[in-house]
Amino acid sequence: MGVGRAGRAACHGGRPNALPGAAGRPGPGRGRAGCNKFSGPYTLAEAGRLRLGPLVTTRSICPDQPTEISFLQALNQAQRYRITGSMLRLYAADTLGTPLASLKAVAAE
Template sequence: MPLAFRLPAAAAALLLLAPACSYDLSERPNAGSTANSADRPVPTSAPLRNVRWELRELDGQPAPATEQRPFLVLRDGRARAEGRAACNRFSGPYTLAAEGRLRLGPLVTTRSACPDLATEGAFMRALNQAQRYRIQGNTLSLYAADTREVPLATLQATAGE
C-alpha cells in the first residue's frame, strides 16, 4: 500500500478513535447495563422541566372534571411555560430563582368560548400566584409565597407531553 494512502487513513482512524476513548460512561444512565428498560430502577422524583404536569387538585380539593384535563409544561432552554387551562391554551415565561422557587408569567391565554370557565380561572390564578414548588415522586405542588400548608395546585407527571 503506498504511503500517501496509509497516512490519510491513519489520520481518519485517529480522529474516530479519540472521541470514543474520551466518552465518560458515567454520564449514560445505567452505564454498562444490558438489562431491559423495564428492569431499570424508576427515578424517585420526576424532573421539573420538560414533563407534562396534569392538574389533580386545586386549593386542596380534587380538580373538577373537565373535557380536557388542565396541564403545565415547563420547557428547558427557552424558560417557557405552556399548557392548557381546561379549554384555553396558555404560555409565557418562567423563572427559577433558586431550588424550590418558581415564578410563572405573565401568562397569556387564548380566548375560546368555553362551557365552564370556573376551573380554568382557578387554575390560572394558582399558576400566577405560585412562588414556590415541591416535587415528591411524580407529584408537583405549587405554593404561594413562603407557605407550605395547602398547595395552590397539585399536579401529577404523566407519560405524554
C-alpha cells in the same frame, strides 16, 4: 385542574417534567388550562422557587370555566413548588401551607 384539585402534567419517566430553564434564567412556559392554552415566561430563582408570567391565554368559552380560571390564578400566584414522586405542587409563599394547585404526572401524549 384547579385550586385544591389534582390536575395533570406531562411527564417523562413517571415524574413531572423539570422546567428547562437553568436556575436564574428565564424560559418559555406553555400548556393547557383545560380547553384554553397558556404561555409565558418563567424563572427558577433557586431550587423550589419560581416565578411564572405574565401569562397569556386563548379566550375560548369552556364548559368548566370557573375551574380553569382558578387554575390560571394559581399559576400566576405560584412562588414555590415541590415535586414528590409523580406530584407537582405549587405554593404561594411557602411550602408549609395548602398548595395552590396539585398536578399529577401523566404519560406525554
